[in-house]
Amino acid sequence: MELKQQTHFSEFLKLIQDMELKQQQKALQESGRLGRPRSRSAAGDSNQRTKGTQAPGKVHKNSKACVASYPSVVQNNILWFYPRADGEHQDILQRKRPPFIPEIDDPSFVAVYGVRDLPYGVSLETLNTSADSIVVLVLFTVEFDIEGGGPIKMKTKEANVDGFLTEQQENRGYFRYVAPCTFYGSPLPREVAPFAVDDSPLPTEATEEEKKKKKPQFMMVFMCVPVAPGKSRVIWAFPRNVGLWLDKIIPRWYYHMGPNALLDSDMYLLHVEERNFAAAGVQNWHKAVYVPTSSDNMVIAFRNWFRKHCRSQVGWAVPTADQLPATPTKDKLMERYWSHVAQCRSCSAALKAMKALEVALQFASVAVVGFLAVAKGTLVTSVVQRAAVVSLAVLCFAASRWLASFIEKNFYFHDYVHAYK
Template identity: 30%
Template structure:
């Protein structure tokens, strides 16, 4: 009998560290567990607690980092917790020894954390800290500056399940079609000779032996990576993804994009520009397909398995098949929602509201420090350019006739240019941080 896979005893990256705000707590969900990320004032390392105050279960993510103590304060009654989750202050306590006498019973639940490769990692099982200490992080060898690699990181919440996310990333053959004009060209669709190198409970590895030699590895439960060789010059690029199970029908992708060439371009192109032009567009193109695919698969698997619901006749689907077989064999085709008290709805539903499905702000912008900062600056520029236009036009209108042509005309031209920039910022650039509809038929 095969041992059952334990999703809770593995490391997961929650977010790129640069996207976290050290001044206030951040809520996040992993495997149905509501967590809070926060940073003690005197620490270089973030902490992750269950998002529940032990007093009356109020969310600690609505709390604050106290300016004086540097501890996490619950906003409901002011209880405070240090970096280890130990309660340090109860304002309502009549007995000064109350905390000391009941310390173990008054703690917030603190989870093991690590900070590596620019990511914040958490081990979501507080009862197996010894295992956490001896289990290596699923790091990519490509995310290594000492080897000449540069990379940027990306995070987005997705409106489909973890298994759908893994299956999609494991499928290179969809790229020319689903991402035509973004990262692919549908005219370049062709057979992909995927070959399985190994398939074990802890690692699935396949490779593609052609012009760009590619190795794809899946290290359960979340690490799925493409390592791509570019010619014989030693140039490499990669797609390093971490597929995070959030809740039924919800997932999060944390991705890194390393390469050891074109490093100057990497430094010159703003991170937020890459996010709005490429990263989000790729996931938008997937989202409108995968939500419905997931819905139809759930309907079909009520009376048949994926092996008959899907038609998988080509080698391009080999990794999808290996993943599905692994999921059936070691996880019984299910995520452990029942272990955290979540009941999966028997009848699948689908969200047809594209503004919700493709809500870039909620799914990405609010989580990304680069995009938040860029959007704030763009909104400020809109105000300045519009104010300049109004001020100049109003000023020219009251100029004496003798000056209106000589001085007013150049000013009006600059005002019109200012209005043009304002229009571009407001109606073209700003919306890309919020919502961009993705219609495959129009691409």
């Protein structure tokens, strides 16, 4: 009888493990994230669990419950991993480290992070990142009126397999692309050290005055991650060494409103543009767009790099004939809750607090009206008192409606119409 129970338990445990494995594989395919192993028992080598956590006695091994050990490192508060578990790649991080941004780890800087899932591929995401960088350079360096504008002369250099550098004229801003997924730069001048004959930087020692008085610096860092055909993820960080006190009083969710609105402004356009690129052919992207200005040099430089070193496409493990998914409705395409809010602890907490406040305001408006009906002729006798109580009820209700609109636009969906901007 005991042997029969153990056999049944073994079969039940195997069924649970198979179900969990399928759920993890499905979640990884849908979200593009590395799953956390949750197997209850496993085999016994160095990369596998050796103890069952549900029942004492004999451990029932199952090869499907094994977990792989990927080379990984935490750098700039981000977990990087190399998705290869074989022995020849175990030391890959010693041979080639991920791009390192020293300003993010500098204690004299503060950095605001954010993440957003996007309904278009990583190549379009990278182009959008470069275009948004141009917008920031314009805001910082060019004075113009609404109808007119000013030319931005961008020059690309140091283009090779590792990326390229794009600078604005007169050293008024720069951006560097580090292959395969990182863009970083600043609208402020790039500090260039003096160079020796062999192009190696000469050692320079900062004086005590320079150490005490640091120049204001502001950077933009974008990491563009491919998730699936027609889907990508952007992680951004904005390190700065000015206005540090603002970070103590302004919540992080407030900082996320600006970048999310900027991403929304181009989201539908880039989703459609990706399909135009696919229709024209990956090698004929230049026939689907018009890039006549020097400020488009960064876009052209990335496209040239992508064509030369990646053959204009991401090498997916399971390529299909028609890789791009169907275009959803606009409210699903530009939704913000699952693409950002659900992944952001600050925005999730803000949403929960605002919803509670909305309910409290609605309850307060009803309670004030009820109080007026009960206290009429006793506590509230004059016309002025009644008008004040009614005004309070109306104010609470109006505030709840405004808050509901604010929640919908900033945490769920906001239709971006360029004609109204």
